Amino acid sequence: DQQVKQNSPSLSVQEGRISILNCDYTNSMFDYFLWYKKYPAEGPTFLISISSIKDKNEDGRFTVFLNKSAKHLSLHIVPSQPGDSAVYFCAASAKEYGNKLVFGAGTILRVKS
Amino acid sequence: NAGVTQTPKFQVLKTGQSMTLQCAQDMNHNSMYWYRQDPGMGLRLIYYSASEGTTDKGEVPNGYNVSRLNKREFSLRLESAAPSQTSVYFCASSEALPRGVFFGQGTRLTVV
Numbered sequence: 001d002q003q004v005k006q007n008s009p010s011l012s013v014q015e016g017r018i019s020i021l022n023c024d025y026t027n028s029m030f031d032y033f034l035w036y037k038k039y040p041a042e043g044p045t046f047l048i049s050i051s052s053i054k055d056k057n058e059d060g061r062f063t064v065f066l067n068k069s070a071k072h073l074s075l076h077i078v079p080s081q082p083g084d085s086a087v088y089f090c091a092a093s094a095k096e097y098g099n100k101l102v103f104g105a106g107t108i109l110r111v112k113s
Numbered sequence: 114n115a116g117v118t119q120t121p122k123f124q125v126l127k128t129g130q131s132m133t134l135q136c137a138q139d140m141n142h143n144s145m146y147w148y149r150q151d152p153g154m155g156l157r158l159i160y161y162s163a164s165e166g167t168t169d170k171g172e173v174p175n176g177y178n179v180s181r182l183n184k185r186e187f188s189l190r191l192e193s194a195a196p197s198q199t200s201v202y203f204c205a206s207s208e209a210l211p212r213g214v215f216f217g218q219g220t221r222l223t224v225v
Contacts, residue, residue, distance in 0.1 A: 004155070034212075043117070043203055043216030044156070089155060098163070099210035100146075100171070103155035 003027045004092050006104035015113045019077040023090030023104055026071065030092040034101065035064060035075050038087040047088070048075070080111045115139050117217035119204050125223045126194040134189040134220050136204030144207045145187035146171075146214070147179060149200040156203065162187055194224045 005024045013019045021035075031052040036044035050057040050064045050073070057064050063076045077084055090104040120135045138145065143164045148156040158171030162181040176198060178190045187206075191198055201221050207214040 002155075006155075009153075032212075034214075041218070043205075043218050045216070046212075046214065049212060093210065100158060100161065101156075101210075101214060103148075103157070105153050105155040 002105070003030075004090055004102050004104040006088075006090055006107050008107050009105070010108040010110070012110045012112060013080045015082055015111055016079045019075075019080045019084065019109055019111065021075040021077075021088050021090075021107050021109065023073045023075075024071060025073075025092050027092070027094065027102075028071070029094040029096050030102075031095060032093045032099070033064070033066060033073050034091045034093075035062075036089040036091060036103075038089065038106070044089055077109075080109075082111050082113045085109055085111045117204055117206055117215050119202075119217035119220050121220060122218065123221050125225060126191075127225055128195060130194050131190065131192050132194065132222075133191075134202055134204070134222075135186070136188065136217060137186045138204075138206040138215070139185065140206060140208070140215065141184070142206035142208045142215075143184070144210065145181065146205040146207075147177070147187070147189045148203045148205065148216075149173065150203060150219075151200050159189065159202075191222075194222075196224045198222065199224045 034049040035047040038044040066073045087106045091101040093099045117138045146161040147159040160179040165184045204217045
């Protein structure tokens with residue numbers, strides 16, 4: 001049973017608009033959440049993270065929101081650019097499990113120019 | 114700065130053949146990992162090594178073995194490849210979990 005779920009396999013957005021990628025988790029022990037970005041034929045690269053003690057973290061065009069009561073996090077990209085087209089993976093970890101990352105299935109983002 | 118280097122990048126095996134995927138990192142990280150990526154499944158942890166000399170099973174270890182040769186190198190071995198092991202394999206390393214997990218470029222393995 002997947003503990004980290006990304007229910008939207010793909011998302012298409014116009015350049016300049018907001019992209020919102022969603023992620024849900026089931027394990028309340030998770031205390032750290034990350035987003036990774038992956039281009040074809042490359043490995044995933046770290047994008048942004050958030051600790052469970054916060055509800056928002058911002059880094060330039062990227063903002064991650066965490067709603068612990070709903071076990072939901074989202075990644076907002078504003079404004080979206082064609083270079084943002086990639087697969088985005090949500091990941092979670094817990095100290096109790098040695099901080100190993102548990103990944104969602106990924107969402108393919110296409111930003112149209 | 115090479116980061117995490119995996120070899121080979123592509124491989125085709127026949128069912129029953131064996132092979133070893135090589136991984137090396139130059140960031141002096143203690144921890145190293147092997148993941149596989151399958152459509153609709155995300156990245157799943159096969160094995161990891163928290164430090165030199167230790168290895169532990171991850172979520173999907175069956176059919177694989179690993180060796181932490183030294184601090185830099187962590188190899189993944191398929192003793193008798195099966196079509197179900199067709200996947201993209203990623204090696205990763207980290208120092209301070211959960212932050213700072215760095216991935217290699219991946220090995221695309223096809224078992225026919």
